Amino acid sequence: MPSARDNRAVNPPRIVVVGAGHVGLYAALRLSKKLNRNRAEIVVIDPVPHMTYQPFLPEAAAGNISPRHAVVPLRRALKKCRIVSGEVTRVEHARKTVVIQPIDGPSYEMEYDHIIVAPGSVSRTLPIPGLKDRGIGLKTIGEAIYLRNHILDRLDVAAATPDEEVRKASLNFVFVGGGFAGIEALAEMQDVVADALKYYPELDPKEVHFILVEASNRILPEVGPEMGAYTARQLAGRGVDLRLSTFLQSCVDGRVVLSDGDTFRAETLVWTAGVKPSPMLANTDLPLGPKGHVNCLPTLQVADNETGEAWDGAWSAGDCAQVPDLTNPGAWCSPSAQHAVRQAKVLADNIAQVVLGGAPKDYRHKHVGGVAGLGINKGVAHVYGVKVKGYPAWLMHRFYHVSRIPSFNRKVRVVADWVLAFMFKRETVALGQLHHPREEFTEVTPAVDLPAEKKVGAGSR
Numbered sequence: 001m002p003s004a005r006d007n008r009a010v011n012p013p014r015i016v017v018v019g020a021g022h023v024g025l026y027a028a029l030r031l032s033k034k035l036n037r038n039r040a041e042i043v044v045i046d047p048v049p050h051m052t053y054q055p056f057l058p059e060a061a062a063g064n065i066s067p068r069h070a071v072v073p074l075r076r077a078l079k080k081c082r083i084v085s086g087e088v089t090r091v092e093h094a095r096k097t098v099v100i101q102p103i104d105g106p107s108y109e110m111e112y113d114h115i116i117v118a119p120g121s122v123s124r125t126l127p128i129p130g131l132k133d134r135g136i137g138l139k140t141i142g143e144a145i146y147l148r149n150h151i152l153d154r155l156d157v158a159a160a161t162p163d164e165e166v167r168k169a170s171l172n173f174v175f176v177g178g179g180f181a182g183i184e185a186l187a188e189m190q191d192v193v194a195d196a197l198k199y200y201p202e203l204d205p206k207e208v209h210f211i212l213v214e215a216s217n218r219i220l221p222e223v224g225p226e227m228g229a230y231t232a233r234q235l236a237g238r239g240v241d242l243r244l245s246t247f248l249q250s251c252v253d254g255r256v257v258l259s260d261g262d263t264f265r266a267e268t269l270v271w272t273a274g275v276k277p278s279p280m281l282a283n284t285d286l287p288l289g290p291k292g293h294v295n296c297l298p299t300l301q302v303a304d305n306e307t308g309e310a311w312d313g314a315w316s317a318g319d320c321a322q323v324p325d326l327t328n329p330g331a332w333c334s335p336s337a338q339h340a341v342r343q344a345k346v347l348a349d350n351i352a353q354v355v356l357g358g359a360p361k362d363y364r365h366k367h368v369g370g371v372a373g374l375g376i377n378k379g380v381a382h383v384y385g386v387k388v389k390g391y392p393a394w395l396m397h398r399f400y401h402v403s404r405i406p407s408f409n410r411k412v413r414v415v416a417d418w419v420l421a422f423m424f425k426r427e428t429v430a431l432g433q434l435h436h437p438r439e440e441f442t443e444v445t446p447a448v449d450l451p452a453e454k455k456v457g458a459g460s461r
């Protein structure tokens with residue numbers, strides 16, 4: 001394995017950032033402003049070339065904003081940092097070394113002085129028959145694009161097919177998990193389908209079924225019980241079939257089986273039933289908590305599981321970390337952008353302090369509540385104890401997130417998308433070909449059988 005080892009004693013301290021999401025991007029940006037190149041080298045490693053502003057994924061899936069505007073290009077946003085397109089597959093903090101698997105080519109090692117471990121979380125899935133083949137999550141921009149094309153494509157299938165079973169299955173849209181991601185995605189996609197149906201005289205809106213399956217007896221816990229109940233009434237009033245205290249038991253070949261005994265076919269199954277810390281953490285020597293999070297002190301320094309003392313040069317925050325919530329003793333900070341972005345700021349300040357010879361400070365933030373968009377002109381919010389519903393909540397949702405998405409450039413683009421969608425109505429056309437771009441070309445291109453000796457890369461560069 002080639003090594004990227006260099007003379008660490010001569011060079012400025014290297015700060016390696018694993019993951020350029022909410023924590024990684026904001027921390028790297030702030031560090032690069034606080035420490036110039038003579039003070040620190042900041043290396044940001046992520047397999048994707050952009051930060052994804054996840055709270056905008058439902059709006060991107062709905063076509064209210066362009067998917068490109070819901071992401072922030074790393075090379076443009078982090079001009080003073082070194083960007084490495086790859087995945088960290090291993091962290092050996094004992095040797096202060098990460099193993100990087102670039103997006104192409106062999107893996108290699110890189111040494112560091114400080115590491116920010118911020119690979120976030122992945123969908124928390126269960127061993128449910130058929131889920132691996134049929135389900136889709138909503139954590140990435142690719143999933144948002146796919147979901148939009150897939151759902152709009154189902155309308156085309158339903159409108160064209162003479163088969164009644166296929167038509168029904170195409171018009172059943174199942175969402176599992178009633179948190180932020182699931183509710184916002186379901187509400188936005190229901191809005192899109194309602195808009196699109198105006199152009200499908202073959203389809204009766206009564207044939208379309210949006211089904212929410214939630215294991216607990218409430219939805220949207222992020223906005224509290226009262227606003228959660230309001231949201232449930234709102235969605236039920238729009239015709240969403242809410243199955244609370246219900247589990248998905250199976251979805252083999254698209255046949256959905258629920259724990260309440262109901263069974264039906266559905267071509268769309270969106271899984272948004274929570275998250276768990278990145279599985280990459282299992283390939284590190286970092287101290288992990290009971291659910292696989294990196295154990296942290298309030299200073300966002302990685303903490304020894306036995307002594308509780310800070311590990312030199314190791315830092316973490318966001319969805320992958322368990323950070324004590326100092327405003328609620330005994331609890332951890334929830335996995336949310338609200339905490340991730342604020343933790344990133346404190347984390348960056350603390351590293352800068354340590355590099356410059358100072359002492360780190362504690363992270364303390366009382367969760368202020370949440371705002372959720374429920375489709376155009378509809379929303380719900382519970383912020384600083386104030387409960388807001390409907391249009392004002394939707395406006396709050398939009399103002400809040402546009403103020404939060406990094407860079408002026410992105411803010412302007414997002415607002416421009418909203419204005420265009422307001423003036424001309426959003427596009428409701430499926431671009432399903434995106435997912436099979438070479439199909440037509442390969443169909444018309446004859447295959448050529450190469451002589452055996454030419455097959456093994458003979459004559460290549």
Ligand SMILES: Cc1cc2nc3c(=O)[nH]c(=O)nc-3n(C[C@H](O)[C@H](O)[C@H](O)COP(=O)(O)OP(=O)(O)OC[C@H]3O[C@@H](n4cnc5c(N)ncnc54)[C@H](O)[C@@H]3O)c2cc1C
Pocket residue numbers: 018019020021022023024045046047048050051052053054055056057058086087088089118119120121138139180181278280317318319320335336337338339340370371
């Ligand atoms: C649909 C949706 C809606 C949401 N809405 C809200 C909301 O309204 N309000 C709110 O507060 N929160 C919301 N959240 C939650 C919020 O987005 C997350 O809590 C936040 O993104 C966590 O930040 P993070 O930096 O820990 O992880 P992320 O932002 O997920 O970033 C992790 C990064 O690490 C990279 N990575 C992963 N593995 C590796 C590896 N091995 N090596 C290198 N890089 C790696 C990933 O590519 C990614 O770029 C929402 C989440 C979703 C999915």
